Amino acid sequence: MAGTHDDIDVARVAALARLELTPEETTLFTKQLTDILRYAEAVQQIDTTGVPPTSHFGTGTPVWRHDDVQPSLDRDRVLTGAPGASPRAGLFKVPKVL
Amino acid sequence: MGAPETTARGLRHAIQQGTTTAEAACEAALARIAATNPDLHAFHLVDAERALNRARALDRATGPQGPLHGVPVALKDNITVAGMTTTAGSKMLADYVPPYDATVVEKLEAAGAVIIGKTICDEFSMGSSTENSAFGPSRNPWDPERAPGGSSGGSAVAVAADMTPLALGSDTGGSIRQPAAFCGVVGLKPTYGRVSRYGLIAYASSLDQIGPFAHTVADAALCLQAISGPDPHDSTAAAVEVPDYEAALTGDISGLRIGVPRTWLREGVDAEVTAAFERSLAALVAQGATLHDIDLPHSRVAIPVYYLVATAEASSNLARYDGVRYGLRIPDARTLGDMYDRTRDAGFGAEVKRRIMLGTYVLSAGYYDAYYVKAQQVRTLIRRDFDQAFATVDVVAMPTTPTAAFPLGALNADPIQMYLADIFTVSAPLAGLPAISVPCGLTRDRLPIGLQLTGKAWDEATLLRAADAFEQAIGDWRG
Numbered sequence: 001m002a003g004t005h006d007d008i009d010v011a012r013v014a015a016l017a018r019l020e021l022t023p024e025e026t027t028l029f030t031k032q033l034t035d036i037l038r039y040a041e042a043v044q045q046i047d048t049t050g051v052p053p054t055s056h057f058g059t060g061t062p063v064w065r066h067d068d069v070q071p072s073l074d075r076d077r078v079l080t081g082a083p084g085a086s087p088r089a090g091l092f093k094v095p096k097v098l
Numbered sequence: 099m100g101a102p103e104t105t106a107r108g109l110r111h112a113i114q115q116g117t118t119t120a121e122a123a124c125e126a127a128l129a130r131i132a133a134t135n136p137d138l139h140a141f142h143l144v145d146a147e148r149a150l151n152r153a154r155a156l157d158r159a160t161g162p163q164g165p166l167h168g169v170p171v172a173l174k175d176n177i178t179v180a181g182m183t184t185t186a187g188s189k190m191l192a193d194y195v196p197p198y199d200a201t202v203v204e205k206l207e208a209a210g211a212v213i214i215g216k217t218i219c220d221e222f223s224m225g226s227s228t229e230n231s232a233f234g235p236s237r238n239p240w241d242p243e244r245a246p247g248g249s250s251g252g253s254a255v256a257v258a259a260d261m262t263p264l265a266l267g268s269d270t271g272g273s274i275r276q277p278a279a280f281c282g283v284v285g286l287k288p289t290y291g292r293v294s295r296y297g298l299i300a301y302a303s304s305l306d307q308i309g310p311f312a313h314t315v316a317d318a319a320l321c322l323q324a325i326s327g328p329d330p331h332d333s334t335a336a337a338v339e340v341p342d343y344e345a346a347l348t349g350d351i352s353g354l355r356i357g358v359p360r361t362w363l364r365e366g367v368d369a370e371v372t373a374a375f376e377r378s379l380a381a382l383v384a385q386g387a388t389l390h391d392i393d394l395p396h397s398r399v400a401i402p403v404y405y406l407v408a409t410a411e412a413s414s415n416l417a418r419y420d421g422v423r424y425g426l427r428i429p430d431a432r433t434l435g436d437m438y439d440r441t442r443d444a445g446f447g448a449e450v451k452r453r454i455m456l457g458t459y460v461l462s463a464g465y466y467d468a469y470y471v472k473a474q475q476v477r478t479l480i481r482r483d484f485d486q487a488f489a490t491v492d493v494v495a496m497p498t499t500p501t502a503a504f505p506l507g508a509l510n511a512d513p514i515q516m517y518l519a520d521i522f523t524v525s526a527p528l529a530g531l532p533a534i535s536v537p538c539g540l541t542r543d544r545l546p547i548g549l550q551l552t553g554k555a556w557d558e559a560t561l562l563r564a565a566d567a568f569e570q571a572i573g574d575w576r577g
Contacts, residue, residue, distance in 0.1 A: 017458040020439035040402040053474030056304035057530025065330045083427035
């Protein structure tokens with residue numbers, strides 16, 4: 001049933017989060033995440049009928065700025081921090097995708 | 099600690115009077131760091147050359163001096179400075195050199211501050227002790243076997259141990275106020291939107307806010323003044339007028355209405371903390387403030403609400419660490435997917451993985467409404483409780499933490515017990531409100547205790563006025 005944590009599948013969640021866990025981490029996180037979600041049951045017991053969710057608090061007024069072209073970060077400098085990049089070609093590089 | 103010559107205002111005054119120079123102040127800070135940092139480990143990185151060059155340039159400059167002219171400032175190591183390694187306490191960013199300055203750095207330097215270096219913090223701000231730092235922990239100057247608090251623990255230690263008069267931290271669930279309380283300094287989390295987060299390494303974007311550590315409320319006000327205001331680089335930095343915070347410190351709190359959520363505070367608060375809190379309330383009443391019982395019923399579940407909301411946001415924010423554009427990359431991956439998985443496994447520590455996993459789970463199909471949306475609804479109720487309270491009071495008073503600083507290692511094995519250290523600090527960020535921790539006493543073991551005041555949104559002025567008057571009233575809390 002949705003909304004219960006009895007079926008937490010840590011391996012599946014790790015795959016979604018792109019984390020490669022060791023068997024020890026999988027065992028530890030299964031217990032700890034189950035404990036934390038059990039602790040969070042107090043939230044689910046609160047009556048929220050008709051209560052709108054809050055994503056964040058602001059002033060309610062959007063902040064605008066002029067849509068002017070501004071200088072961006074220097075490409076060579078940005079690529080300096082990129083692992084395995086090709087600064088001469090101006091490209092990030094990654095292992096083959098397929 | 100906290101003598102006039104160690105405060106930002108005292109130092110500014112001395113430089114203005116010509117009794118010292120920015121360079122001498124910088125050298126004094128560096129000498130103090132050299133003497134105390136090996137034991138306390140507040141700083142992960144000190145850039146002495148940059149700081150001294152900057153201080154000498156300030157001494158050479160003619161014309162009007164900024165409000166922080168020559169004042170050394172420490173930065174939590176999740177705030178970017180162009181060319182200065184910024185790790186966020188993570189192996190993922192151990193060698194990351196940002197190509198740009200955070201807006202708060204530009205603002206501090208425009209005000210004349212001298213950036214000294216970067217302080218130890220829990221990895222991606224996830225923790226309450228600095229023990230989750232890949233480079234930590236920092237140690238509490240009051241007892242080096244105890245935690246300084248976290249996640250901005252190094253910044254709290256830097257100020258508490260007189261290494262720098264000011265430091266910046268960031269607060270998501272208490273990460274400024276809790277270490278301020280543990281280390282016996284002032285720590286302020288501004289209203290959500292008061293200070294630009296451009297250049298702050300994101301943890302939970304609906305909660306994160308940068309704020310100051312200082313010896314005095316007046317110094318915190320001075321620093322807040324310098325870093326506040328809208329920013330074209332951050333649309334959440336609101337176009338709200340920034341009042342004159344130093345002018346707000348009138349010392350007069352006669353008639354100030356203080357709300358106290360007494361029924362909640364009866365649960366699980368250390369007796370010495372309760373005693374210090376009651377003495378603090380009496381000191382406020384002696385200055386003319388009045389006390390009013392209020393109720394914040396939904397703040398009782400603020401901790402689980404926080405861990406559902408913050409981890410959901412963290413799982414999204416930390417998706418960017420994929421080994422492609424910056425940060426760590428595992429060198430021998432054969433495929434892109436392999437590189438992602440193994441880079442993230444190698445780069446993230448246990449608490450970060452735990453929170454990414456929790457956040458991924460609560461956002462996943464079938465659980466999103468039951469956990470994430472539900473938590474956001476209760477977040478609305480937490481704010482409504484405060485709105486209702488603020489209809490009849492000006493500020494809300496609570497202890498900052500339920501206990502004084504705990505021993506390093508004491509809570510490591512049990513994440514929930516560690517999370518409970520933030521029980522009184524998570525409500526303010528969930529409700530978007532400003533809150534400040536001010537030292538209010540010591541335990542018998544000589545560990546600091548913090549008084550927390552929470553204010554109305556955008557009303558840091560009242561918060562600072564109340565905190566400053568309290569500070570004057572309580573006098574030497576170290577006694």
